[in-house]
Amino acid sequence: MADDQPKSPPQPVRDAATLILWRRSGSRLEVLMGERHGASAFMPNRYVFPGGRLDAADYRIRPAAPLNPVSAHRLARSRGTGPRKAVALALAAIRETFEETGLRLAEAGPPLACPSPSWQAFFGSGFAPAPSTLLYLCRAITPPGRPRRFDARFFAAPAEAAQGVLRPSAELDKLSWMTPEETRDLLLPNITQYVLANLEAWLEPAAAADPARQVPFHHSRHGKRQLDWE
Incomplete structure (x- = not known):
C-alpha cells in the first residue's frame, strides 16, 4: 500500500561550534559541562559542552x-x-561559551565598530575575543531525522585562558567541572561520549602540537553513521 502520509522536509544542516574548557585537578582531567534545559528543542536534558x-x-x-x-x-x-x-567558527565557540557560561576567552581590544546584539555584551568591558588558545579536535554532523541538525566543530581550550564568573544561562544549567569518569551516569549525546573518551589523548602535548594530525569527522552516508578523517 502506498504511503499517503506527507513526508517532513529534510532539516537544514547549520554550521556550529563547541568549546571544551579543560583543567587539571592533580592528575585528573576535568571539563566544563552543563545540562540543556528540558524545554530545549535540541537535546533536552542532555549534558553537553x-x-x-x-x-x-x-x-x-x-x-x-x-x-x-x-x-x-x-x-x-x-x-x-x-x-x-x-576563524568565524572559533569566534562562534567563544561567543556561545560566554553567552552560556559567563566565561570570556579574550584580550584587551578596541570597541566593536559595528555592534551586533550577540557580541555587544562581550565587547562591553573592553575585551575582544582571542582564539589563539583554541585547539580544533573533532567534527560531527547531527544524524538525519533530528528536529535540528548541526555541522559542529569541537574546539578545546585550557580553563586558565578563560576569565569571568561561572553562571548558568537560559540554555545551559547545572554547570560543573567533572572528570570523564564522572559523566558516565549522565545523559550524554553519543558524540559527547566519543569526545570524552578521546580527549586525554588529543590533549597530549605531541598530539596537540601536530598540525598534520587527522581530525575525526562523524557524519551519515546512505543512512548509516560513518567515521572519516580530515
Whole structure:
C-alpha cells in the first residue's frame, strides 16, 4: 500500500561550534559541562559542552589575537571550511561559551565598530575575543531525522585562558567541572561520549602540537553513521 502520509522536509544542516574548557585537578582531567534545559528543542536534558550555531556576525568580528596555527592548518583540510569560516567558527565557540557560561576567552581590544546584539555584551568591558588558545579536535554532523541538525566543530581550550564568573544561562544549567569518569551516569549525546573518551589523548602535548594530525569527522552516508578523517 502506498504511503499517503506527507513526508517532513529534510532539516537544514547549520554550521556550529563547541568549546571544551579543560583543567587539571592533580592528575585528573576535568571539563566544563552543563545540562540543556528540558524545554530545549535540541537535546533536552542532555549534558553537553558550551556551544551553538555560527552567526553571520561572527564573520565580521576582528579578534584580538589570531587563530591558533595548529587549528588553522587542521581546519584548512576540512571540507567546506575556508580561512574566514575557520576563524568565524572559533569566534562562534567563544561567543556561545560566554553567552552560556559567563566565561570570556579574550584580550584587551578596541570597541566593536559595528555592534551586533550577540557580541555587544562581550565587547562591553573592553575585551575582544582571542582564539589563539583554541585547539580544533573533532567534527560531527547531527544524524538525519533530528528536529535540528548541526555541522559542529569541537574546539578545546585550557580553563586558565578563560576569565569571568561561572553562571548558568537560559540554555545551559547545572554547570560543573567533572572528570570523564564522572559523566558516565549522565545523559550524554553519543558524540559527547566519543569526545570524552578521546580527549586525554588529543590533549597530549605531541598530539596537540601536530598540525598534520587527522581530525575525526562523524557524519551519515546512505543512512548509516560513518567515521572519516580530515
